[in-house]
Amino acid sequence: MKTGILFFFLVLSITVVPPVHPQSKAGSSPDRAGEQALLVRAVMCEEVRNYSPVNPAVVFSISSGRISCFTAFDPVPGKMFIHHNWFHKGTMVTRKTLSLKPPKWSTFSSIQLREMDKGPWFIEISDSQGKIFKTLRFSITD
């Protein structure tokens, strides 16, 4: 059973790419203490290219092979962590922690699609305290 779960996570191939936004350079952001991170864009897409989501959609064919959850925050007051919680048919299948850096940041998580992944999905985007920024809903189909 444990082997199966490990295998599942391996196959999911969660990819975390925290691209540094061209404008974000460490130490260059003003002091934004007390300010909260703001989610300005969150979409499901087929891939992320040049820091932008490609073909955002709510239905993906299993033949796409891979899908991504793209999130963009502006502002980001300080270094912090967010979570992408992936749910398939109401059951959480993986939780990925991603880091955000000031002054603004975009990041994404991806999964490799398999035949058994067909059905309704949703992703909860939350901060480390569990506050949910947004829930993205989509489906994997034939």
Next chain:
Amino acid sequence: MPYDFILFLNSIRWQDIVDIALNSYILFRLYVLFRGTNVFRVLTGITLLWILQRIAAAIGLIVTSLAFQGIIAFAALIIIIVFKNELRSVLQTKNIKTILWGLHYKTIKTPIEIVVGSVYELSRRRTGALLVFPAAEDLNEFTQSGIAWHGKISREMILSIFWHDNPVHDGAAIIRGDRITEVGVILPLSKRRDLPSCYGTRHRAVAGLAEQTDALVIVVSEERGEVVVARGNSIIDIHDNLELKQVLEDHAGVSTKPVASRKRENFRLGLAAVLAFFFVSGIWFSFARGLETLVTLEIPVEYMNRSPEMQILETSINDVSLNLSGSGTLIKSIRPEQVKVRLDLGKAVVGSNTLTITPENITLPPGILLKKVTPQVVKVTLDVSIEKDLPVQADWIGKLPEGLILESATLTPSKLKIIGARNVLNKITTIYTEKIQLDNIKTSGEMTVKPALSPASLKIDPGSPDKITLTYVVKHRPPAGNAN
């Protein structure tokens, strides 16, 4: 033996006594209402056929049994069609009291002395006449062209009806009770070839009606002044007025000794009542007390008196196995809806409840006994019912046509208020729609979808809509390398 008899008496329920008594009375009433009619004779014949059919079935004569069954079914239909007039006359001419408990003794109303005197006066004058005295059967379908009269019988009236210059003198007069109800009635002619050659049309008419009905018909010959009486297939020459009087009294059911007649009538009715009782008892025993047969039925358990705030989360079983016994006939006639297992949840609490199935929880058809219940214990888990607002999500299936992207989909309302068991609802985070096919989607649009509630115990709050509007946006996939 006496012990067995006591055991037998103990096994009889009050319902059995009512069953036998009620049906015996119904059979007795049928006899009282239809005795003396052709319907009664045909009913008796059908009953005999039925007994023969039961015997044939019991000894394994398959084809004979089926043939009797067919004949009986056909005969029942024939009774209703052929004897509709008799049935109507019996049911319409009697009030409810007479139908339910009146004994309907035959009473004489016809003034026989006046009729006898009139007939012999007609005979003496050589005046032809036809007098019809109906019994139980309706004559309307056998006669025609009658003229309503409704005059009280008197010698003068009878003589005047058959007076040569009276326009109705050629037809028959029908006498019911103390009234002449119709005159100028045309009677059916007999087709018999064995009638004496001296008989003319009037005699053939007398014979014709008597053959087809239970009426008594008197004819007075115009040529010879002879008096002839016809009843059934018998044609009797009457030689004197005493003989005619006797025939009329016999037809009316009157005896020269009225007390003896009443006693005989009472004896007949009593005998009929006793026979009806034994007949119905015999049928009842053949159904209810036949050889014991065992059967096992799987019956779904029904739960009653559940508190509206609670929901059944889980039960250890859905069906119980009932081992039943009874006569073969009754066992074969059991219908599933007659057997019920009902458990009372009136005292059940939130959580797990253990309920024992007792005979009081089981409803069986009359005459069927419960031998065993498996299992005897049912575990029922109950939970409190709560409401929860849940987001709705489209459940897409199929494949979008090549080159298209379903960019967005919006559901209105986006949330539904769902009612269900607390433990169930706490585990549910999303309500999905019914499956939505992608294959036919080519452009952006809107459709109405229904939520698919799972488990089925979940319900949409009456205040929430049960249909959801889905608005979707479809775009063409940009060329490779140009996407963003």
